[in-house]
Amino acid sequence: xxxxxxxxxxxxxxxxxxxxxxxxxxxxxxxxxxxxxxxxxxxxxxxxxxxxxxxxxxxxxxxxxxxxxxxxxxxxxxxxxxxxxxxxxxxxxxxxxxxxxxxxxxxxxxxxxxxxxxxxxxxxxxxxxxxxxxxxxxxxxxxxxxxxxxxxxxxxxxxxxxxxxxxxxxxxxxxxxxxxxxxxxxxxxxxxxxxxxxxxxxxxxxxxxxxxxxxxxxxxxxxxxxxxxxxxxxxxxxxxxxxxxxxxxxxxxxxxxxxxxxxxxxxxxxxxxxxxxxxxxxxxxxxxxxx
Numbered sequence: 001x002x003x004x005x006x007x008x009x010x011x012x013x014x015x016x017x018x019x020x021x022x023x024x025x026x027x028x029x030x031x032x033x034x035x036x037x038x039x040x041x042x043x044x045x046x047x048x049x050x051x052x053x054x055x056x057x058x059x060x061x062x063x064x065x066x067x068x069x070x071x072x073x074x075x076x077x078x079x080x081x082x083x084x085x086x087x088x089x090x091x092x093x094x095x096x097x098x099x100x101x102x103x104x105x106x107x108x109x110x111x112x113x114x115x116x117x118x119x120x121x122x123x124x125x126x127x128x129x130x131x132x133x134x135x136x137x138x139x140x141x142x143x144x145x146x147x148x149x150x151x152x153x154x155x156x157x158x159x160x161x162x163x164x165x166x167x168x169x170x171x172x173x174x175x176x177x178x179x180x181x182x183x184x185x186x187x188x189x190x191x192x193x194x195x196x197x198x199x200x201x202x203x204x205x206x207x208x209x210x211x212x213x214x215x216x217x218x219x220x221x222x223x224x225x226x227x228x229x230x231x232x233x234x235x236x237x238x239x240x241x242x243x244x245x246x247x248x249x250x251x252x253x254x255x256x257x258x259x260x261x262x263x264x265x266x267x268x269x270x271x272x273x274x275x276x277x278x279x280x281x282x283x284x285x286x287x288x289x290x291x
Contacts, residue, residue, distance in 0.1 A: 004054040005032040014052040075176035101137030123150030128159035151175040181224040
């Protein structure tokens with residue numbers, strides 16, 4: 001676990017506390033599990049080549065997460081920092097135990113306006129029925145659950161991943177061990193949408209193939225810190241936002257009874273100067289319409 005209670009009863013994060021202080025408290029048996037309140041000890045650190053964390057004596061606590069992978073432990077820390085940069089006014093905690101829905105959230109966000117989000121970093125296989133149970137429990141507790149998946153599961157065709165994409169219309173895969181952390185944003189697209197995407201451009205996403213019953217999917221690979229969560233908990237990436245805007249403009253122009261000059265100017269604006277559109281392209285279109 002990454003969080004324990006210190007001698008004063010307040011939570012402390014392993015990587016945010018001086019190692020000598022943690023070792024002193026550990027020797028004094030002054031560190032407590034945030035779930036069962038049993039004694040925990042500091043483990044790991046640079047000399048051990050493992051992430052600094054807290055651990056029970058074996059078998060002491062049913063809530064113990066000591067068997068978690070290095071990927072999962074590191075991922076929680078990476079996500080907490082990523083979120084704290086985006087939401088400096090929010091209270092962000094690691095391994096928050098929630099009485100309702102009786103779960104420990106990997107990262108918990110309590111926004112200033114009252115909204116609560118639970119961010120779960122899933123690296124191990126998860127049965128679809130168990131995911132549905134957890135998802136429903138969070139929503140029943142008025143908590144928005146956001147599921148981020150370890151990149152070790154990215155090539156897996158699992159019902160759990162399909163369910164996440166079907167519910168949120170997107171999924172984020174994270175490699176927290178990369179420097180800097182890498183991420184893959186994946187979302188479903190229709191065949192008709194694919195035909196509207198420009199060919200041979202640097203910002204065209206790659207195709208990831210079929211997602212169960214959802215059809216095709218697209219994927220963007222980038223550093224995690226180039227992505228962010230919006231106010232509604234939806235993932236935002238500049239390249240996808242640009243692509244979606246251009247696609248919407250093309251769809252609107254395809255059904256317009258005549259050339260919409262505003263839409264055309266907006267669509268061509270990234271590939272041609274405003275002067276070229278106004279002075280050359282639009283006059284040519286007007287001339288063709290007269291003919």
